[in-house]
Amino acid sequence: MNEFSNECIKIISSIPKGKVMSYGQIAILxxxxxxxxxxxxxxxxxxxxYRLPWHRVINGQGKISLDLHSDGELQVQLLESEGIEIxxxxxxxxxxxxWNPDCQ
DNA sequence: TGGATGACCTTAA
DNA sequence: ATTAAGGCCATCC
Known part of the structure; x- marks a missing residue:
């Protein structure tokens, strides 16, 4: 495991409940x-x-990149459970x- | 138009 | 067989 992957895992794992991040932002961080x-x-x-909250990760457009008819629906439910309006x-x-860990 | 974004595919150990 | 690492170009607004 290189440092990049490690950072990604840490960042993703650092996403609090009710917050989401985009791929690009995570990659930059x-x-x-x-x-x-x-x-x-x-x-x-x-x-x-790695037990990552993948459901809290979405694309930069603030939308689900997955199929809302399959995994996307599951993610939507999970996000709604956290209080996020979709x-x-x-x-x-x-x-x-x-969620901005650097700004926070 | 142009620029940012991406939920994959391939190779190696 | 599985796990891990790496990247570039089409697509959408």
């Missing part, structure tokens, strides 16, 4: 402005192994729920 896809891979491949298209108030 992790140290790789172009490593958003690596964050994706980590979430998709090692989410269970639109019918999976739109989330990223402006309100954006």
């Amino acid at each position: 992790a140290g790789s402005p172009r490593g958003a896809r690596q964050v994706v891979r980590l979430l998709h491949s090692s989410s269970d192994k 639109g019918l298209i999976g739109k989330i108030d990223i402006n309100k729920y954006r």
Whole structure:
């Protein structure tokens, strides 16, 4: 495991309940402005192994990148359980729920 | 148009 | 077989 992946895991694990982050932001905070896809891979491949709150990670548009008919629906339910308001298209108030560990 | 974003695919150990 | 690491270009507003 390299440092980047480790940072990503820490950052993602640091996302508090009721907050969400985007891939790009996590990648930047992790140290790789172009490593958003690596964050994706980590979430998709090692989410269970590392116990990452993948449901709190969405795209930069504040929407669910997953299929709302499959995993996306599950994520929507999880986010709603945390108090996050989600639109019918999976739109989330990223402006309100954006989590900035650096700013915090 | 242009620029930021991305829930993958491939290779190696 | 599984786990881990790495990246670039099409897509959407």
